[in-house]
Amino acid sequence: MPRHQDPDNMPTIEQKRDPLFPIYLPLQIFDDEEYDCRTPEEWLLLGLEPGSQDRKPVPGKALLPTDDQLGHEDPKSHKLTYKWVSVGVLDYDKETKLYLVHKTNERGMVRDEEGRPILNGGVTPEGRAPLMPRQYWVPRVRLLFLAEDPQVFAQRVVSANTLRKKTQALLRYNLYVDCMPVDRLRSIDEKSLGRMKQLAMSTSHLRKEIRVLNCLQCLEKEVSLDYERTMNKIIFDGVITSKPQTFSYVTLPEKEEEKVPEIGMGSGEERWALTIHLMSNGHLLFLSRS
Template sequence: MPRHPDPQNPQTIEQGNDPIFPTYLPLKVFDNEEFDCRTPSEWINMGLEPGSQDRKPVPGKALLPTDDILGHEDPKSQKLKYEWCSVGVLDYDKEKKLYLVHKTEQRGLVRDEMGKPILNGGITAEGRPPLLTCQYWVPRIQLLFCAEDPRVFTQRVVQANALRKNTEALLLYNLYVDCMPSEGRQLISEQSLNKIKQWAMSTPRMRKGSSVLEHLNSLSKEVNLDYERSMNKINFDQIVSSKPDTFSYVTLPKKEEEKVPRQGEGSWTKGNVRLRLSLRGKWLRRCEGGAPGGETSMCRG
């Protein structure tokens, strides 16, 4: 479970923990709903019995705080401990995609403060009452129904956790690259950049005017920024790859070969969009076929 950072005990790389840094993304974001064998409404309707109009709680286990008071006040507290508790599933929120669960008592029953059974999700003629201290809204990844295969649910949690770990590592990787200094690095020569601008402006039916020049200058800054970042990324990858033991906490992204089409089709009405496509397309063709006059330094990375 994600926790608040502890300023008194910061985690360092030398500790060798896995993961190096505390998790901060909720696991529910990476949940694969394809693992589910029933829809939420089907799970809830399992509490209906033939000949009865009252819907009973559906048995299951949920990952919940052991301290219900602190669990509601601060779910990310460092002092809070989470355990899989026996619960009865009362209801489902379609908008938030959360299940309402109620911790069972010592006898394994779901009872309200008056000791009465909770039926139909606890909803009465007056509406839904306030949550009890033993009730929580939880995502599906924190809820194991007794009627589902626990092995499949385990695979679901493991897959979501692996995806979260990889995503957090790649976010840190991009943060490292973005924080690298760009001053003093090799930039695209003005001569090469001017040629690209000329090629872009020579596009048939391209509008001329001050607004187009403003977009052109903006795109030129974007190209320079992308080039600087690409050079930093190349250097960073080389350093990390050359010293894997030193930078064991850095996860490099997997290299995927992208097939760039020679030409594209589409109906565009905005002049700045045509300019962007023309500028980027001609830059790609120059990188693929080599720049005129042997100028290829701008296509590194």
């Protein structure tokens, strides 16, 4: 569970804690809904018995805080302990994609504060009552229905957690590269940049547009910055690869296998020129509409 960061007690690289860096991305944004065997509406319909119009809570287990008071006040507190507890699923919110769950009592039953059963998701003719201390809105990745395969659900959680770790590692990697200085780096060759501009401005229509020339100056800076970042990336990857034990906390992105195109795409300068050309046209289209 994501927690508040304590600036006075941040782990150091030498301590080699796992995880070394705080978890700050919620797990539900990496959840793969393809693991689900039912829709939310179908899950809730399991609480309907034949011949009855009252929908009962659907049994399940949810990852919830053990302290209900602190769990509602500060769910990211370091003092909180989360455990998988038995719950009854009451309702589902389509906008937030969260399920309303209620902790069961000692007898494994879902009851309100007065000991009455909770039916139809707790909604009465007067509307929905305020959230009770034992009720929580939770994402699907923190809710296991007893009617589903627990092994499939475990794979779902592991898959989401693996994707979250990979995403956070890539975010840190790009941050490292972006923070590297570009001073004293070899800049892009002026002749190559000139050929790119010449190829990009090869049409007579673009050569006559003053706004294109202004846009081209911005694109030149962007191309130069991208070139310098690529040089820094090559240097950074080389250092990390040469000392994997020293920089064990850095995860390099996986190299994608380049596919050879069936039709030639021209030189690198021609591809850059095409990019500048398309971006210039898009900029003109935006200006013409504004």
